[in-house]
Amino acid sequence: MKILFVCTGNTCRSPMAEAILKDISDYEVKSAGLMAIDGYPASPETIQVLNEKGIKHQHQSSQITSELLDWADLVLTMTVVHRDSLKQQFPEHAPSIFTLKEYVDPEIEVAWKKLTKAYASLEEAKCQKDTAKQKELIDEINSWEKKMQDLDISDPFGSNVTTYKKTYDELAIYLAKLVKKLQNSSS
16 A cells, blocks of 8 residues: 655655654555645654654655656545645546545544535425425534534644644544554455
């Protein structure tokens, strides 16, 4: 399995995710940024946090390319904006692009399916001019959308090392879930 992590500048979240996953698994892993400039190191805070966790990692930032997307079996973004931007720029890769959280969290998958169904039902209610059903479905949609709002990994850029540690902890939780999901799907 080849996994590509994507964030904005490829100096904080995605290199941290890459380093953590390499440390806890044998998957092939790379990272890139939507607005990255090739060749920059990870931020000093990212390096500090990884070093404190005993994870050695050499990193040079990379701009996202179609070649990197061709390489990857799975593309995991740090935010919904990253995901949607990639899907728009590279529609041929859309089926393999997810936010990290939505890919590993089964509750998000359930919420997405229910939200999709509610939207389809709303369209039917509109066609049938059933205003009571429309109101009910709009309330349901709002409820499911609230449950899906937290799909982003927090961005520590420009913050202190304590914030980077919180991002590390958040990534560690979801990357452990990723490894478990991938191991279960290959069994």
